[in-house]
Amino acid sequence: MTAAAVLAQAVLLGGLAPVLPGVVTRTKSWWAGRRGAPVLQPAYDLVKLMRKRAVYSATTTALFRVAPWTVLGATVVASLVVPLAGPALVSFPGDVVFFAYAWGLARAAMMLGALDTGSPFEGMAASREATFSTLLEPALFLLAGGVGLVGDVDTLGAMVQVRGHDATGWLVWALSVVTLTVLVQVEAARLPVDDPTTHLELTMVHEGMILDHSGPDLAALQYAAGLKLATGLALLAALFVPVGLPPWAAGLATAAGCLALAVGLGTVESLTARLRMRAVPAYVLVALFAAGAAVLASAWHGNGGAL
Amino acid sequence: MSVRVVPAAPTFSGVDASGVDAWRADLVARLGRGHRVVTLFGRPADVGTVRITAVFEEPGGALAVARVDLDPARGYHQLTGAFPALHVFERELHEQLGVAFRGHPWLKPLRFEHGGAPDAYPFYRVDGGQSHEVQVGPIHAGVIEPGAFRFAVEGEDVHHLEIHLGYQHRGVEALLLRRDPRALAPLVETVAGDTSVAHTWAYAAAIEALAGAAAGVETGAAAGVETGAAAHDTARALLLELERVAMHLAGLSGLAQDLGFAQGASTYGRLRTTAINATMRLCGSRFGRGGVRPGGSGVTLDPERRAALRDTLALLSRDATEIDARFLGSSTVLHRLQGTGRVPAAMARDLGLVGLAARASGLAIDRRAHDPRFAGLPVVTRPGGDCLARAEQRVHELHASLRFLGGLLANEPEAGVSRGTIGPLAPDTLAVSVVEGWRGEVVHALETDREGRLIHYKVQDPSLRNWMGLAQAVRGEEISDFPICNKSFDLSYCGSDL
Numbered sequence: 001m002t003a004a005a006v007l008a009q010a011v012l013l014g015g016l017a018p019v020l021p022g023v024v025t026r027t028k029s030w031w032a033g034r035r036g037a038p039v040l041q042p043a044y045d046l047v048k049l050m051r052k053r054a055v056y057s058a059t060t061t062a063l064f065r066v067a068p069w070t071v072l073g074a075t076v077v078a079s080l081v082v083p084l085a086g087p088a089l090v091s092f093p094g095d096v097v098f099f100a101y102a103w104g105l106a107r108a109a110m111m112l113g114a115l116d117t118g119s120p121f122e123g124m125a126a127s128r129e130a131t132f133s134t135l136l137e138p139a140l141f142l143l144a145g146g147v148g149l150v151g152d153v154d155t156l157g158a159m160v161q162v163r164g165h166d167a168t169g170w171l172v173w174a175l176s177v178v179t180l181t182v183l184v185q186v187e188a189a190r191l192p193v194d195d196p197t198t199h200l201e202l203t204m205v206h207e208g209m210i211l212d213h214s215g216p217d218l219a220a221l222q223y224a225a226g227l228k229l230a231t232g233l234a235l236l237a238a239l240f241v242p243v244g245l246p247p248w249a250a251g252l253a254t255a256a257g258c259l260a261l262a263v264g265l266g267t268v269e270s271l272t273a274r275l276r277m278r279a280v281p282a283y284v285l286v287a288l289f290a291a292g293a294a295v296l297a298s299a300w301h302g303n304g305g306a307l
Numbered sequence: 308m309s310v311r312v313v314p315a316a317p318t319f320s321g322v323d324a325s326g327v328d329a330w331r332a333d334l335v336a337r338l339g340r341g342h343r344v345v346t347l348f349g350r351p352a353d354v355g356t357v358r359i360t361a362v363f364e365e366p367g368g369a370l371a372v373a374r375v376d377l378d379p380a381r382g383y384h385q386l387t388g389a390f391p392a393l394h395v396f397e398r399e400l401h402e403q404l405g406v407a408f409r410g411h412p413w414l415k416p417l418r419f420e421h422g423g424a425p426d427a428y429p430f431y432r433v434d435g436g437q438s439h440e441v442q443v444g445p446i447h448a449g450v451i452e453p454g455a456f457r458f459a460v461e462g463e464d465v466h467h468l469e470i471h472l473g474y475q476h477r478g479v480e481a482l483l484l485r486r487d488p489r490a491l492a493p494l495v496e497t498v499a500g501d502t503s504v505a506h507t508w509a510y511a512a513a514i515e516a517l518a519g520a521a522a523g524v525e526t527g528a529a530a531g532v533e534t535g536a537a538a539h540d541t542a543r544a545l546l547l548e549l550e551r552v553a554m555h556l557a558g559l560s561g562l563a564q565d566l567g568f569a570q571g572a573s574t575y576g577r578l579r580t581t582a583i584n585a586t587m588r589l590c591g592s593r594f595g596r597g598g599v600r601p602g603g604s605g606v607t608l609d610p611e612r613r614a615a616l617r618d619t620l621a622l623l624s625r626d627a628t629e630i631d632a633r634f635l636g637s638s639t640v641l642h643r644l645q646g647t648g649r650v651p652a653a654m655a656r657d658l659g660l661v662g663l664a665a666r667a668s669g670l671a672i673d674r675r676a677h678d679p680r681f682a683g684l685p686v687v688t689r690p691g692g693d694c695l696a697r698a699e700q701r702v703h704e705l706h707a708s709l710r711f712l713g714g715l716l717a718n719e720p721e722a723g724v725s726r727g728t729i730g731p732l733a734p735d736t737l738a739v740s741v742v743e744g745w746r747g748e749v750v751h752a753l754e755t756d757r758e759g760r761l762i763h764y765k766v767q768d769p770s771l772r773n774w775m776g777l778a779q780a781v782r783g784e785e786i787s788d789f790p791i792c793n794k795s796f797d798l799s800y801c802g803s804d805l
Contacts, residue, residue, distance in 0.1 A: 032573035120441040124463075124786070192639065195567040199448040200790040202441070203565075273639040274567035276647075277463060277787040 005247070008085050012255050013234065017226035018043035020233060020262045024190070025197075027266025042226060046219045054215035059118050067113025068217040068224075071106045075224040078102035079231045083157035083238060085251030093154040096144040100137060103187070106224065107133055114209035121201040125208025128277065132193070132205070132284055136186050139287040143179045146172055146294030149302055160238035168301040175294040177239055182287035184232035184265075188225065191269040193280050203277070233258040233265075309674055310516045310740040311362070311370040312733075327359075330375035331383050334361055337373075338390055341366045343672070344659065345741060346750045347396035349404050350763040352376050357404045360752065360765075362739050368677030372739060382407035392659025395771055417771075418473035418804050430469050433459040438466065441786065445474050452800035456789075463785050468778045475804035480764050488753070488761040489514060489601055489729040495751075496596045499768050499802030501557075504550045504595040505744025506766070508543050509751040513740040514601040517732040517755060539599075540680050542606035542722040545715060546586060546598045548708040551745040552623065553582035555701040555708075558797045562698055563634060565790045566643050574630040578623055585619045588612055602727025613716055620716075624709050631702050644695035648780035648792035651692050660776045662747015662769045664796055667700040668692035674743040684711045697795040704745075734759040746770060746797065768802030 022039040029036025038044070056064065081088050081095045092098075111129055114122035148154055150172045151162030164170030186193050189206030196207060204211070210221045237257025241250055275283055338344070342363040352358040356376045363371045377383065385408040387394040395417060400406040402416045415428075432440065438461050445453040455471040479498055483491055495510040496503040556579035563571025583593040589612065590598030590605045597605040634640055650660070655668035665672045666688045675681035687703040689696035737754040747769030754763040777796045781789050 028569050032569045033577070034573055120439065123439075124441070191567050198565070198567070200565060201448060202443065202789050203787040269567070270569050271637075272568075273563075273637060273643055275639070276643055277785050279642070 005085065005087075006089060008247070008251055009080075009089050012084050012251055013079050013082070013227065013230050016230040016234075016255065016258055017223060018046055019226075020229050020258060021196075021226050023259055023262040024266040024269065027263045028270050031267065031270030042222065046223055049214075049219035049222070050216050052215040054213070054217045057117060057212060060116050060212070064113050064116040064212075065217070067109045067116070068213060068220040070109035071113075072220040072224040072227075074102045074106035074109065075227050075231070078106070079227060081156050082231050082234055083160060084234055084254050086247035088155075088157040091155045091157045096140070096156045096159065099156055100140050103228070104133075104137065106228075110209050110221070113213075117212045119212060121204065121208050121211055124202075125204050125206070125211075128205045128280075129209065132186055132280060135281055135284040135288055136183060139179055139284075139291040140183065142288070142291035142295050143176060146291060146296075146298045147176055149295070150298035156235075160235060161243045163243060166301075168297050171297050172294045173239065175290045175297070177236065178290040179287045179294070180232070180236045180239070182284065182290075184229070184236060186284055186287075187232055188229040190229075190265055192272050192275040193283065195274050203274075229262075230258060233261045237261055309368075309370055309677060310512045310738055311372055312516050312736060312738045313372045313374075327375050327377040327381075327383050330359070330361075330373060330377075331386070333373055334386070335389075337363055337371075342371070344390075344392060344396070345370065345748065346739075346752065346765070346767050347393060347400075348752065348765045348767075349400050349406065350754070350765075351404065355379075357400075357406060359400070359406075360737065360739075362741075362750070362752070368674075370739065370741065372737065374737075377406070379404055379406045382409065384409045385411035388412055390659075391657050391775075392772070394775065416473070418476045420473065420476050420478070428471060430457040430471070431459065431467060433461075433466055437462040443789075445471075454800045458786055458789070460786050463787065465781045465784055465786050465789065468781050468789075470774050470778050472774070472800060473804055475801040477801075477805065479805040480766060483764040483766070484761060488732065488764075489518075489727075492600050493596075495766075496594075498766055498805070499770070499799045500594060501554055501799065502550070502744045502746060502749060502768065502802065504543070504546045504599060505742045505749040506751070506768075507595075507599040508547060509740045509742040509749045510753075511543075511599050511601040512742070513738040513751050513753045514729060514732070516738045516740070517736055517753060518602070518729045519733065539604040539606075539722070539725075541715060541718075541720045542589075542604050542608065543599055544680055545608075545712065545720075546590065546595045546606065547742070547744070548712050548715075549582060549586045549589075550595055551708050552705055552712075553579050553586065554745040554797075555705040556582055556623075556627070558701055558794065559634070559698065559705075561797070562694075562791060562794045563640075565794050566640055568634065568637065568640055571630060571634040571640075574626065575634075578626055578630075581619060581623060585616055588615060600727050602729045603725045604722060604727075605724055606722045607724055608720055608722035613719065617713070617716055620709055620713055624706065627702075627705060627709075635699065635702065641695065643788075643791060644698055644795075645693060647694040647788050648697075648777075648784060648795060649691070649693040650776055650780050652690075654779060655692065655776065658775050658779065659772050660747075661772055662743070663700055663704070663745070664697065664773050664776050665747065667696040672748075674741050674748050681711070683714060684708075694791055694795040732759045732761070744769065746799065746802075747773065766805060768799055768805075770798040770800075770803040773798050774803060 021042045026036045026039050078099050080090045081099050111126040114126040147159045147162050150169055153159055164173050189196055194205040213221055234254055237254050240257055241253040342365055345362040345364050347361045349357045349359045357379045358376050361373045365371055385397060387397050397408055398414055398417050401414050441458040441460055443456040445455040453474040457469045458465055459467040492507055495507050498506050556575050560572050560575035586595050587593045650668050652669040655665050655670055661672055669688050669690045671686050671688050673686045675684055676686045685707055687707055689700050732755045734755055734757050739752045742749045750767040752765040753761060756762040773796055781792050
């Protein structure tokens with residue numbers, strides 16, 4: 001790992017984090033026939049929040065204050081195993097488990113912080129988050145198993161480079177795209193699962209859990225949300241980047257892919273309404289079934305056409 | 308639109324006997340014959356008595372009035388149990404005048420207008436298992452009015468919703484008695500700012516009837532008289548239907564916003580601006596203020612304005628048709644709206660829902676149907692009673708109003724600003740006027756004393772009756788669907804709170 005690689009990772013992922021939500025918003029504005037806020041608006045908002053003071057309710061404890069920074073820390077750590085330009089900064093066998101539970105730690109911290117407020121809105125939001133992630137976590141592991149089997153690899157960095165050499169390989173690749181798309185939509189709290197622009201407390205998931213945070217704490221949570229979106233989209237984009245490019249080209253291709261996917265995400269958000277809350281688990285099951293199918297396909301493939 | 312003028316003395320037709328028992332029996336008999344209660348209110352009469360006024364809509368659309376004096380301490384045996392539609396009226400009579408109701412199931416104050424602490428009110432509660440309570444408001448996210456919603460929830464499902472209003476109570480009815488009754492229009496326009504035209508028309512029609520000012524009006528000296536056409540009708544109808552068009556566009560925009568359907572939110576919102584700007588060209592205010600005055604008019608309609616209005620109507624019709632198709636053609640939108648927040652026709656009738664919400668549940672309640680000035684405007688109803696029906700209802704009414712406005716303009720109407728001259732008001736007379744605003748029927752009742760002074764002013768916004776429809780609609784629904792149910796009814800807090 002060179003200093004250049006660290007710098008590239010920091011600039012790409014760290015820089016995309018506040019930009020991608022702005023790109024999605026801008027795309028939605030375009031579809032709605034409006035000019036929209038500047039692409040860098042989320043970044044301006046972060047600067048504004050950092051200059052403010054946090055306000056704490058008397059019912060909250062230290063948990064509430066620690067939560068945002070735990071969320072940010074865990075999200076940053078998770079992003080280290082994601083390959084952007086060539087190999088990832090950190091890579092070891094089974095690092096996908098590390099990745100899943102770093103995100104899991106962030107989620108747990110955010111839910112505990114939400115419950116700490118005692119607000120029914122935050123409680124309902126945390127309950128919904130728990131329900132959705134219970135279904136989503138197995139999908140990620142099943143997908144890692146399926147891709148790992150078919151490509152005979154055991155690191156996240158290698159998994160995103162697995163391409164099809166035959167029909168089964170391409171099937172697994174296509175199922176990876178489906179699974180990761182739903183995963184990004186749920187994890188990054190985007191439509192049709194969640195609506196980041198809503199002001200309706202009763203319908204919130206991610207927004208509900210950060211209702212009581214303010215100032216730098218809110219900035220940490222917003223930045224972590226952007227970084228999670230960037231990380232998810234980078235994984236998805238990596239599936240489309242040709243294997244074997246030089247690191248600088250791979251990095252540029254991934255970044256371009258992230259921006260294109262953000263436009264795609266905004267387009268989906270513009271043309272669909274949000275799902276009914278009761279229908280969201282069914283939507284998450286799409287990811288679970290796609291990942292399950294990937295495992296079955298690669299197991300079948302590995303056994304020479306027999307299960 | 309419809310004005311009923313009767314002598315102020317307590318009278319009710321069809322029954323020879325007098326007294327509260329006979330009045331109550333008459334009311335029950337009327338409801339049994341399919342009459343609909345439009346309003347039921349009271350005012351202090353002689354010492355120790357309260358004069359109650361009930362206004363009915365007969366099956367043919369005619370308005371009838373039945374009045375009685377009663378002793379508030381004695382009151383009468385409640386009718387809410389048998390006719391839930393009366394619950395707001397009996398609660399209001401109890402709160403405002405201390406009328407006792409024997410056996411009443413729920414005499415909760417409507418507005419807490421005599422002070423007290425709305426926040427200390429004991430809400431209904433649920434206990435056990437996954438049940439919990441969620442309080443939303445009275446201060447809400449976004450720039451909207453205050454109102455409290457207490458949900459009793461099982462997991463994600465709403466078991467019961469109790470709506471708690473009164474935070475906007477300004478004492479409107481008392482304020483209306485403080486000034487010259489002929490100069491109340493600016494105040495009436497602010498009773499519910501999104502229904503300015505309907506409220507002001509109802510006020511103006513009642514005053515004109517009391518003063519005998521409008522053409523063709525007979526003040527009811529002996530028997531009740533339903534008044535005919537008044538001057539300035541075309542200008543008022545134009546403003547009223549433009550208000551309906553604008554508010555339906557605003558409501559559809561809000562509904563699309565709450566569904567996360569961005570195209571609908573922005574396009575309906577943009578068209579709403581176009582509609583209210585058209586109102587501004589007619590009367591100088593985007594909300595129709597100043598357009599309706601007793602005996603007069605603030606509307607200017609000349610060839611240039613007619614041409615501009617025609618262009619606007621064409622634009623609204625074209626663009627709304629396009630976005631309607633995208634909005635109601637989107638499977639994700641339909642998935643959210645279909646079957647959500649259902650109020651079946653029987654429930655809507657029992658609850659006494661009016662206007663938009665009633666018609667979306669299949670009830671053909673529309674005062675415009677009984678008014679020759681709105682001839683050619685069809686009464687649209689939808690059978691579903693769900694959020695989709697209320698959205699489709701608004702779409703259909705919007706286009707029906709646009710066509711009606713086009714028809715009005717085809718007669719090349721002229722209008723100019725004229726100051727109304729209103730003579731002295733007829734003494735000892737009650738005038739009840741009902742105007743079909745965009746939400747439903749707006750009722751104003753004005754009563755004069757022996758010297759022709761205004762002694763009572765009753766205002767009723769359709770929201771007052773429809774809030775209970777919302778409370779029932781969300782039962783059994785997911786709590787996260789409350790915002791779209793709420794938006795589909797689109798009720799006014801201040802109109803209800805007065």
